[in-house]
Amino acid sequence: MATKPLIQARQVIKNYDDFRAVDGVDFTVQPGECFGFLGPNGAGKSTLMKMIYCCSPRGGGELSIFGQDPDKSPAQIKNRMGVVAQTDNLDEDVNVTQNLQIYGGYFGIPRKTLNEKIQELLAFMALEAKATAGIRELSGGMKRRLVIARALLNDPDLIILDEPTTGLDPQVRHLIWAKMRELKAKGVTILLTTHYMEEAHELCDRLLVMDKGKVLAMGKPDELVKNNLPAYVLELPGIKKEEVPLTGTLQVELHGDKLFVFAAAPSELEKVALQFKGQLRIRTTGLEDLFLKLTGRDLHESE
Amino acid sequence: MNPNNPRPVPGFFRLVGAVWYRHYRVYQNHFTTNSFPTVIEPLILMLSFGWGLAQVVGNSMGGLDYLSFIAPAQAMMAAVYTSAFDESYGTYFRMMVDHNYDAMLSTPVSVSEVFWGELLYTGTKGAFFSAVVVAVLSCFGIIHSFWAVLVPVVGFFTAIAFGSLGLFAARLVKNINQFNFFISGIISPLILFSGTFFSLERMPAGPALVAKVLPLYYFIDVSRMLTTGHFTDDLYIAIPYMVTVPLVMGFFAVRNMKAKLVQ
Numbered sequence: 001m002a003t004k005p006l007i008q009a010r011q012v013i014k015n016y017d018d019f020r021a022v023d024g025v026d027f028t029v030q031p032g033e034c035f036g037f038l039g040p041n042g043a044g045k046s047t048l049m050k051m052i053y054c055c056s057p058r059g060g061g062e063l064s065i066f067g068q069d070p071d072k073s074p075a076q077i078k079n080r081m082g083v084v085a086q087t088d089n090l091d092e093d094v095n096v097t098q099n100l101q102i103y104g105g106y107f108g109i110p111r112k113t114l115n116e117k118i119q120e121l122l123a124f125m126a127l128e129a130k131a132t133a134g135i136r137e138l139s140g141g142m143k144r145r146l147v148i149a150r151a152l153l154n155d156p157d158l159i160i161l162d163e164p165t166t167g168l169d170p171q172v173r174h175l176i177w178a179k180m181r182e183l184k185a186k187g188v189t190i191l192l193t194t195h196y197m198e199e200a201h202e203l204c205d206r207l208l209v210m211d212k213g214k215v216l217a218m219g220k221p222d223e224l225v226k227n228n229l230p231a232y233v234l235e236l237p238g239i240k241k242e243e244v245p246l247t248g249t250l251q252v253e254l255h256g257d258k259l260f261v262f263a264a265a266p267s268e269l270e271k272v273a274l275q276f277k278g279q280l281r282i283r284t285t286g287l288e289d290l291f292l293k294l295t296g297r298d299l300h301e302s303e
Numbered sequence: 304m305n306p307n308n309p310r311p312v313p314g315f316f317r318l319v320g321a322v323w324y325r326h327y328r329v330y331q332n333h334f335t336t337n338s339f340p341t342v343i344e345p346l347i348l349m350l351s352f353g354w355g356l357a358q359v360v361g362n363s364m365g366g367l368d369y370l371s372f373i374a375p376a377q378a379m380m381a382a383v384y385t386s387a388f389d390e391s392y393g394t395y396f397r398m399m400v401d402h403n404y405d406a407m408l409s410t411p412v413s414v415s416e417v418f419w420g421e422l423l424y425t426g427t428k429g430a431f432f433s434a435v436v437v438a439v440l441s442c443f444g445i446i447h448s449f450w451a452v453l454v455p456v457v458g459f460f461t462a463i464a465f466g467s468l469g470l471f472a473a474r475l476v477k478n479i480n481q482f483n484f485f486i487s488g489i490i491s492p493l494i495l496f497s498g499t500f501f502s503l504e505r506m507p508a509g510p511a512l513v514a515k516v517l518p519l520y521y522f523i524d525v526s527r528m529l530t531t532g533h534f535t536d537d538l539y540i541a542i543p544y545m546v547t548v549p550l551v552m553g554f555f556a557v558r559n560m561k562a563k564l565v566q
Binding site: 053091 | 313
């Protein structure tokens, strides 16, 4: 691609005392892309996000955002960025509009422009009716939408969303996804961490799967699945690995109490399914299967 | 969404102002509740000491009647309490519970701007509350000079000094209970041994010297000159001390918070 990458990370490292949270991560994000980070809790995703929004200096490697070094020009970088952190860190003692007015001040947005922008964003996030509501009166979904609206005050070129829809109901989640797609259509670059494979699939052009601070896989969601897993899977609850004879392209993975049998063709799985009557469910493989395959084993080992 | 003409990054003072405004706006709602002790405590103290201790003490504190002697100290105590609490408990909650700093720091605001903004705000409160105390006490006829209108300036610097101490405490504590060490171990002794309720001449020379070096003595000393109109040569030490010490303390307090928040 001819365009200059918006984010470029080469061998990025982050140490906390003797714990290495991010361990030599490489990736680039192109302008206009929606780039997702997947990984179990403690994989280093949030730390990486913090390094990108200049709140955590890196321990090694190279990192540039908008072609600038976060150690040297944090204010310049953050000026063009909108951040939605994991916690709703709103000012609880003032109302919705005042929250946005205060935050707009941090970008030095002139009062008149700011007030117009606030009206626009309240409408955009469907919060107009709550303009003068107190923060404690808002539901979890409304708070989240407000935090997102707040992150858009400065017309950012890049939005960072750290688990934006965790704990929200499906309606709000779909609303947020729709808004993210609208922003993307306007050319805004989006960086996202999530635990929801559906969300990753809905929004992300490319994904990076990480665990224990390292990159496990990276690519377009469908290609990632295709390159790492056979096309079909059969789920067998309560069946042990030894009970399935590994013939043809068959592969097995055990997650929790469920055995996942993978194969290139459904016909192979049908044969296995016949063996365990009444429990068969054959489907195409997806991101969740990939995620479990890449990160699940480690979880078992550490438990 | 306009990469060719990005909005310029706001300068240091603009951002400090934005943080100041945040605190002003957010804590305005609790203004009445927080002002109550500032107004009521000097009144109670006046009544209590006026009926009791003042009559025993007479004019033994540098020739002043006792209520006139402690009046300026009360204005400074108001500044000390508001700033020490705001920047210790308040900072701790903003940092660990409400995550307000995370929100600020993901904008062009940096750690220095966050905490200089806070110190400026706490200074403003210190100025305001010491003004309130002077106004209240003037009704008792124990403010003797027009110079007293400058007491809020001293209150401003006092609050920055004690706000900085509060920031150090907020950085060091592992949980809020440990603030007891800060309040009872540092703030209370500073208040009691800084020429607040008795003249330092009555203390042994060594401890008196220590008390003079520590923050608060000179702030009270200057305030007393302003409320009595009786100026001494101390002024030449007190004025530079009053301006420099809070700024130096603030500088180190802010630097200290940087180490805590940027990890």
